Amino acid sequence: MVEPTEKEIVLSEHDFIISKTDTKGKITYGNQSFIYYSGYREDEILGKPHNIIRHPDMPRSVFRLMWQTLQKGEEFFGYVKNLRKDGGYYWTFANVTPSYDPNGQLIGYYSVRRKPEPDRLTLFAELYQQMVAMEKKFNSSKAAMDASFRLLEDTLGEISYHEFTAAN
Numbered sequence: 798m799v800e801p802t803e804k805e806i807v808l809s810e811h812d813f814i815i816s817k818t819d820t821k822g823k824i825t826y827g828n829q830s831f832i833y834y835s836g837y838r839e840d841e842i843l844g845k846p847h848n849i850i851r852h853p854d855m856p857r858s859v860f861r862l863m864w865q866t867l868q869k870g871e872e873f874f875g876y877v878k879n880l881r882k883d884g885g886y887y888w889t890f891a892n893v894t895p896s897y898d899p900n901g902q903l904i905g906y907y908s909v910r911r912k913p914e915p916d917r918l919t920l921f922a923e924l925y926q927q928m929v930a931m932e933k934k935f936n937s938s939k940a941a942m943d944a945s946f947r948l949l950e951d952t953l954g955e956i957s958y959h960e961f962t963a964a965n
């Protein structure tokens with residue numbers, strides 16, 4: 798168990814953190830930036846579930862939306878706070894897409910992350926705190942995730958999370 802700390806690492810403008818997974822979300826590839834920011838060695842992450850870098854400050858409903866989007870064959874954009882091996886964290890703006898073989902068969906997923914836009918990061922960091930609190934209050938049930946996701950939608954108003962993040 799990694800104990801989260803308040804130590805933040807800020808992504809460089811030039812870095813793209815890339816990882817690939819199989820269809821179950823197990824890591825099959827991580828680039829040098831992935832290794833650097835996560836703080837893990839390559840042999841420690843290959844074959845591991847991607848939640849190895851899951852930060853407890855991330856709402857469950859955001860990951861539910863991510864998987865629902867991918868399962869529809871669509872791409873997902875989102876703000877994701879990740880947990881480093883040393884307990885520190887780094888914020889990313891992620892784009893996750895399904896990968897197919899030449900026969901159109903799903904073979905896994907691909908994620909590219911870059912430095913988030915500061916104003917939006919402030920918005921999501923605060924909103925995610927409220928969402929996590931809401932999920933805890935309702936014991937992380939499905940109803941909790943629904944309520945937490947409604948909070949996200951209500952805050953963004955007319956625009957969906959997808960429209961808001963994809964436009965970034």
Ligand SMILES: Cc1cc2nc3c(=O)[nH]c(=O)nc-3n(C[C@H](O)[C@H](O)[C@H](O)COP(=O)(O)O)c2cc1C
Pocket residue numbers: 816817818822846847848849850851852855857860877878879893906907908
């Ligand atoms: C290609 C790909 C990239 C992912 N990247 C991350 C990531 O950077 N951080 C993260 O916490 N989860 C990421 N996930 C989602 C995890 O698989 C998992 O759903 C999430 O960490 C929630 O874990 P939990 O269900 O155990 O709470 C990614 C999934 C895929 C398919």
